[in-house]
Amino acid sequence: MRATVIHGAGDIRFEERPDPRIQSPADAVVRVLRSCVCGSDLWAYRGVQPTPAPHPIGHEFIGIVEDIGAEVSTLRAGDFVISPFTDSDGTCAHCRNGITTSCVNFGFWGHTTASGELLDGGQGEYVRVPFADGTLVKVPEMPDAALYPHLLTLADVLGTGHHAARSGDVTEGSTVVVVGDGAVGLCAILAAKRLGAERIIAMSRHDDRQRLARAFGATDVVAERGEQGIAVVQELLGGIGADSVLECVGTKESMAQALGSVRPGGQLGFVGVPAGAPELPMPVLFKNNVRVAGGMAPVRPYIDELLPDVLSGAIEPGLVFDLAMPLDQVSDAYAAMDERRAIKVLLEP
Amino acid sequence: MRATVIHGAGDIRFEERPDPRIQSPADAVVRVLRSCVCGSDLWAYRGVQPTPAPHPIGHEFIGIVEDIGAEVSTLRAGDFVISPFTDSDGTCAHCRNGITTSCVNFGFWGHTTASGELLDGGQGEYVRVPFADGTLVKVPEMPDAALYPHLLTLADVLGTGHHAARSGDVTEGSTVVVVGDGAVGLCAILAAKRLGAERIIAMSRHDDRQRLARAFGATDVVAERGEQGIAVVQELLGGIGADSVLECVGTKESMAQALGSVRPGGQLGFVGVPAGAPELPMPVLFKNNVRVAGGMAPVRPYIDELLPDVLSGAIEPGLVFDLAMPLDQVSDAYAAMDERRAIKVLLEP
Numbered sequence: 001m002r003a004t005v006i007h008g009a010g011d012i013r014f015e016e017r018p019d020p021r022i023q024s025p026a027d028a029v030v031r032v033l034r035s036c037v038c039g040s041d042l043w044a045y046r047g048v049q050p051t052p053a054p055h056p057i058g059h060e061f062i063g064i065v066e067d068i069g070a071e072v073s074t075l076r077a078g079d080f081v082i083s084p085f086t087d088s089d090g091t092c093a094h095c096r097n098g099i100t101t102s103c104v105n106f107g108f109w110g111h112t113t114a115s116g117e118l119l120d121g122g123q124g125e126y127v128r129v130p131f132a133d134g135t136l137v138k139v140p141e142m143p144d145a146a147l148y149p150h151l152l153t154l155a156d157v158l159g160t161g162h163h164a165a166r167s168g169d170v171t172e173g174s175t176v177v178v179v180g181d182g183a184v185g186l187c188a189i190l191a192a193k194r195l196g197a198e199r200i201i202a203m204s205r206h207d208d209r210q211r212l213a214r215a216f217g218a219t220d221v222v223a224e225r226g227e228q229g230i231a232v233v234q235e236l237l238g239g240i241g242a243d244s245v246l247e248c249v250g251t252k253e254s255m256a257q258a259l260g261s262v263r264p265g266g267q268l269g270f271v272g273v274p275a276g277a278p279e280l281p282m283p284v285l286f287k288n289n290v291r292v293a294g295g296m297a298p299v300r301p302y303i304d305e306l307l308p309d310v311l312s313g314a315i316e317p318g319l320v321f322d323l324a325m326p327l328d329q330v331s332d333a334y335a336a337m338d339e340r341r342a343i344k345v346l347l348e349p
Numbered sequence: 350m351r352a353t354v355i356h357g358a359g360d361i362r363f364e365e366r367p368d369p370r371i372q373s374p375a376d377a378v379v380r381v382l383r384s385c386v387c388g389s390d391l392w393a394y395r396g397v398q399p400t401p402a403p404h405p406i407g408h409e410f411i412g413i414v415e416d417i418g419a420e421v422s423t424l425r426a427g428d429f430v431i432s433p434f435t436d437s438d439g440t441c442a443h444c445r446n447g448i449t450t451s452c453v454n455f456g457f458w459g460h461t462t463a464s465g466e467l468l469d470g471g472q473g474e475y476v477r478v479p480f481a482d483g484t485l486v487k488v489p490e491m492p493d494a495a496l497y498p499h500l501l502t503l504a505d506v507l508g509t510g511h512h513a514a515r516s517g518d519v520t521e522g523s524t525v526v527v528v529g530d531g532a533v534g535l536c537a538i539l540a541a542k543r544l545g546a547e548r549i550i551a552m553s554r555h556d557d558r559q560r561l562a563r564a565f566g567a568t569d570v571v572a573e574r575g576e577q578g579i580a581v582v583q584e585l586l587g588g589i590g591a592d593s594v595l596e597c598v599g600t601k602e603s604m605a606q607a608l609g610s611v612r613p614g615g616q617l618g619f620v621g622v623p624a625g626a627p628e629l630p631m632p633v634l635f636k637n638n639v640r641v642a643g644g645m646a647p648v649r650p651y652i653d654e655l656l657p658d659v660l661s662g663a664i665e666p667g668l669v670f671d672l673a674m675p676l677d678q679v680s681d682a683y684a685a686m687d688e689r690r691a692i693k694v695l696l697e698p
């Protein structure tokens with residue numbers, strides 16, 4: 001098959017890789033129908049994260065089950081499936097607690113697992129999925145292709161935005177500030193709206209993202225940043241601060257914005273991968289009783305919760321894809337995201 | 350009147366102070382029946398926290414209302430009242446959100462408020478209480494003196510231990526680790542038991558405190574600390590970690606113990622006043638989805654929740670007082686706590 005491999009900073013190649021086949025009785029092999037590029041893929045692309053050796057890349061995909069191992073019981077060939085961005089067995093204590101990202105058999109697509117197994121990447125023609133029963137979610141009926149982009153967001157960005165909203169304790173009537181206007185931040189707006197937030201302030205400086213933020217439910221948009229950004233948000237909220245702040249960036253600056261926006265006793269939900277040493281100063285948390293939760297989103301259980309609203313069209317998270325390209329032009333897709341010509345690029349076979 | 354004044358490190362004096370009188374229509378004057386020494390009072394006593402000028406001290410007291418201002422509507426002279434360790438108006442947005450410690454009219458006994466008013470300390474014969482309706486809780490009927498120690502814990506340590514348990518999301522069936530065996534840690538054990546925790550591991554090295562920990566509901570006691578302490582706790586919990594960890598110390602070491610004991614997706618409730626730069630490393634929280642909440646306990650609303658169980662005798666938090674002394678020997682009471690001859694000293698008129 002052909003699949004995307006990163007060889008180093010700026011060096012993305014679509015090349016020949018071994019055809020996946022069932023290796024363990026719990027495996028499935030999936031033919032990829034849609035995949036995409038994630039903001040986090042850009043770290044390696046930009047060289048912020050080193051790539052000591054070439055490896056497959058991409059962690060979001062939907063597709064059709066081609067083959068299953070003898071022990072797979074919830075899937076059969078021909079099923080339409082959504083894969084979370086992590087592999088999990090579904091049976092360990094952490095999976096039973098709903099934290100599939102801490103699974104004892106955790107795997108991240110395109111990377112080597114703790115047991116030394118290199119997993120396929122999502123930006124390829126096929127993916128072998130270990131622990132297929134625990135990992136993959138079957139869509140009950142074969143969906144229309146128009147739904148593919150929306151379903152693909154369940155692999156990561158919608159689930160991650162939803163994790164921000166759940167971690168931020170968004171509920172009916174909440175006032176919410178969302179820091180970050182990437183695909184995850186935008187999905188966090190959508191998720192907050194879905195959970196009943198009354199007021200949603202989006203921090204965004206880009207016209208196209210501001211428009212999508214409003215379409216997803218933002219009631220206010222604040223373009224300012226830093227001290228000025230905090231001042232504008234506090235003025236909008238009467239100096240009290242927000243019930244919930246959803247941090248979807250992961251930098252020192254975005255965390256400072258989040259801490260400056262949350263009210264005493266409020267909840268800070270964070271899903272931005274920490275980069276550049278963001279800080280949670282204990283004295284500030286202590287004085288203001290700010291609650292903090294979040295992390296790598298356990299997307300697997302969230303798919304069950306969110307899928308019905310995607311299938312019914314109640315939410316349209318796939319609008320975060322503002323560019324679609326053929327999979328074999330994946331290198332150009334990375335460039336488009338890197339140059340901010342696209343919020344998120346959909347990859348089609 | 351006579352009241353306790355700290356003049357500097359190791360210099361606690363019981364001396365003449367002006368008799369409190371009603372100064373604002375929202376004031377009450379309370380005759381103190383019982384007060385006590387708090388672990389946090391020792392910071393100034395030990396010189397860890399500087400005392401640039403002498404000031405009254407003590408922030409836990411129960412007593413009888415002697416006089417009220419014209420606007421006080423929920424109290425009258427002769428009422429038996431419990432005072433939280435902070436003064437709050439009960440009407441601002443933060444008080445309405447239940448975070449009375451962030452009240453716009455916040456005051457801490459013995460200290461100067463934001464508006465420049467020096468408040469009386471709790472270790473005295475009388476205390477003037479601003480915002481009396483917002484601050485004081487009336488006990489419906491005049492309690493027996495045997496209940497005084499238990500009622501006094503509602504001023505701080507029981508409410509603070511309960512805040513640790515609530516912040517740590519302790520619920521029916523939880524596995525809990527409590528870090529810290531001071532009066533607050535012991536009350537956190539009691540609070541966790543009251544909320545239905547199934548297993549409570551107390552970290553304690555002192556015989557007397559271990560006994561009280563077990564009496565309050567601890568099912569296991571771990572005397573080890575540091576890496577060894579984490580290893581023993583993890584072994585007790587099958588390597589999974591605790592649902593809830595209650596951090597009741599506030600040091601770098603205690604926070605490291607807490608982070609090493611909590612399970613992925615678990616909740617860390619902290620009430621230890623941060624000292625010595627305890628750290629919440631974002632990458633660890635992110636990877637394990639550890640939730641963190643806590644801070645200065647908003648004791649005022651908790652009194653309503655806990656008072657019935659204290660009055661009925663269902664819980665006996667006053668057992669944390671293992672020494673009682675006359676108020677005029679307060680200097681010796683500080684020394685007894687400083688030298689760890691007592692867990693907590695009760696002061697009687």
